[in-house]
Amino acid sequence: MRMYLLALNPTDSVTEGFLPAAARLGIDVTVLTDQPEAHRRTYPETEILDCDVRDFRAVITRIATHATHGPADAVFTNSDHLQTQAALAADYFGLPAKSWQAALRAKDKAEMRRHLAATGAATGAATVWSAELAAGQDPAELAGPGVPYPCVVKPREGVASEDVVLAEGPAELVLRCKEIQSRRPGAALVVEEYLTGELYTLETLGDGRTRHLLGGFHTRVSPPPYFIEEALTFVPGHPAELLTQVLAQLDALGVGFGASHTEFVVHEGRARIIEVNYRAIGDQCDLLLAQLLDIPLFEHILLTHLGEPLPADLGARTDGAARLEYPCADRAGTLTAAPAAADLLVEGVTLTYRPLREVGERHELYHTNRDYLGALRATGPDQGTVDRAVTDFLAGRRWEIQP
Template structure:
């Protein structure tokens, strides 16, 4: 069977998760990407076929597939390509997400409008369309503090807390300098504990895989610094989140939903219609002890999910992301590490090589590495991660 995977830049989710899973399933894989050279740098002896394609354009995707091998499944784990993959799957009569839902969740302004129109949740928001000047916001009754972010952004890129009108205009102008012509969204700041809910469905059955409690950097940015696994959020909270996902139409494939809880109410921050990233998905597969990536791919091949995934429920986990605090060259850092001690398995993977120079972004791109640990005792997991962080240092020279 032929699987087409759409991708932009290489990610751990694809190279360490979905591609190995596709090989284990015996699939013939063709990777369509607008960055073929970057993917070839990660080539292994069993690397997939890689074809260049403007994957941002669904017409180019359909044309490239039509001129190649007949597809049996079209899949992507990219935030930016869900709508394109859904349209391509529909064109070829294959299982996939509804392209309308993929668009509705990717476009943060559209998500807010849809939820409000359905009476599911009313979050004050306003869209600043592409090429419209930030001065337009002066006439709006913006609730401060508020959050400004790209309408179709990802990974906390250019997401910033704003305290007043003048600062709002300046922040919008700064984002536009980095993203010329980008549409922005301004919305009320949703206070509360930040969490995620991870789900997997086939359009008929939906499984809740658990979630994470997320700790972010101090304002004005929202860099995810620590993720602690939550086997089960309170049932009323899960019900509220799932009800809002139902309103949006989310139910096929894997989904990563971010939300806050305030006074018992779950309010969506954003819905990422893909697997959680930053190695949380790799950890989740290990922690639940299920073939998670294979299950996701099988869903896109038209297979139904079982009523019971057979997932372990006693697992505990935590991920920490050592983060750059300034621009410069990384001159000291630990290497890749694997260690098991006291019932805890710890893995560290560097995300930057010693000698690399980077600017400071105020986003997840400032991550220097990922520490992930799993076990059955949360206190032991926390101690193991804390000991690892205390025993190593990351040095950046301006």
């Protein structure tokens, strides 16, 4: 079987999750990427082809002209940026795929808001106020009395809290928009109401007929005006009334094939979606989820893209607890001291720490997950024991940044 995997930069999800899973399944993988050298350094044994993966036409042409291995059996990506391209390419070759329309709705935050507003009566979801600012448009045109302050500004097709910021009033809204436009001159922006409440995620896996709920996470976010995800605690199951609301919105968007990671805010019994990432959760959460549930998560995801049905029961464990913690840089500068990678077993808790920034590297302060210094994954028998192990681990290590 030959699978074409679309990628931008190398990620832990592909390197530690999907490629090993493909090898276990006997799937031959060809990676299409616009950063071939970075992938060759990361996994030199895998076939890497240079391709403008942001252009679905280039992807189709590259696959069609790569006749060495015969026809493709699957086209897959775990990249937020490439879901629509992968769906279009797979559909062109008659292969199992996500709906490209659903992939586009999930990626384009303005279109997601429009679509959910249009289907609100059917889903019962309250409409979130939002407006779109075209690339180069003067933000003063939006900063009128109709905007509900505080509001959130973000790139229409952004990821990972990049350039997501709170604005308290009209002057600040104009300033924030202009700052983002200076960094992203070709990007459209979305301005939407700030959703008060607790942030959660829902992780799902489907084959177009069966949809499994894998639990989710309760996310601790940095104080405004920025929205850095600092820690996530596993939630084995959300209340039924919240699930009904979130799943109705996913159904309205057409999201249900393969993996999906949905972020939503809960306030006074109401669940409102922040965004839908139509792929597996990242930042090593997917690695933790596979370990915690004790299921071949990455294999299941790949097999759905080969047209295989999911089992009625995944056999997932339900007796564990988990937490992820991300030590973050609080200033710009050079990392001069940091702990090394570690794998520990402490009082029944499995701790896995991986550095995300090398000692000696200098970085600016980004106010996104690019400020992560490392990732600590912890799984254990109960939440109290897991939390203590995480707290003790972090307290016993130090990260030092010099200007």
